[in-house]
Amino acid sequence: xxxxxxxxxxxxxxxxxxxxxxxxxxxxxxxxxxxxxxxxxxxxxxxxxxxxxxxxxxxxxxxxxxxxxxxxxxxxxxxxxxxxxxxxxxxxxxxxxxxxxxxxxxxxxxxxxxxxxxxxxxxxxxxxxxxxxxxxxxxxxxxxxxxxxxxxxxxxxxxxxxxxxxxxxxxxxxx
Numbered sequence: 001x002x003x004x005x006x007x008x009x010x011x012x013x014x015x016x017x018x019x020x021x022x023x024x025x026x027x028x029x030x031x032x033x034x035x036x037x038x039x040x041x042x043x044x045x046x047x048x049x050x051x052x053x054x055x056x057x058x059x060x061x062x063x064x065x066x067x068x069x070x071x072x073x074x075x076x077x078x079x080x081x082x083x084x085x086x087x088x089x090x091x092x093x094x095x096x097x098x099x100x101x102x103x104x105x106x107x108x109x110x111x112x113x114x115x116x117x118x119x120x121x122x123x124x125x126x127x128x129x130x131x132x133x134x135x136x137x138x139x140x141x142x143x144x145x146x147x148x149x150x151x152x153x154x155x156x157x158x159x160x161x162x163x164x165x166x167x168x169x170x171x172x173x174x175x
Contacts, residue, residue, distance in 0.1 A: 003105070003117035004061045010104050015057060017100045019050050022093040025085075045079055049093075052076050056128070057097070066127045073132050081139035091132040098125055 007014065023031045023046070037043030038050075052072040059069045073094075080090040101121070108114045159165040 001113075003108075003114040003121060004063070006105060006108060006114065007057070007061045007101070011057065011061075014097075014100050014104055015050075015054055017103070018053055018057070018093075018097050021096040021100065022049060022053070025089060025092060025096075048075055048079060053093075060097075060121060060124055060128075063124075066124060066131055069128060070131060070135070073128065074135050077132055077135040078139055081136050082143065087133060087136055087140075090136050091129055094125060094129040094132050098122055 023034050026034060034043060034046035037046060040047040052075045055072045056069050076093070077090065102109065105114060105118065109118065156165070
């Protein structure tokens, strides 16, 4: 039996444990909330996380190109990028999958039944981790750009109110 077949057989358990470990990256009270509410509107973060990890795992089991899994990663990373996570914390959920798979496949690993396949899978997980980091950095850049533009716009509005700048016909400002 191939590693992918083993993973498909244990898919529900792997998803549940991966979700629990990922939720564990949040502060305790937040983690309890995210775990307890399954409603999309009452708990959009928990719902999105649970909904998006499944196609990621399925893609890995079916040897789908990592770039094809980018939309699912983006939906999770966008949320984690606006939260109070460092870059490594934000993408750590990808690498937690390795921990879950190793625990679930312990017997097969000890028998040597999935050695090479496991290494290939872990390489793909690493690739997803790097892709997640790139996504995270793009999201953070966008956030910083939005903040800088908002600060600039506020400053211009304040200067206009104080009559310290005069609008030019080309929407440029002069002192």
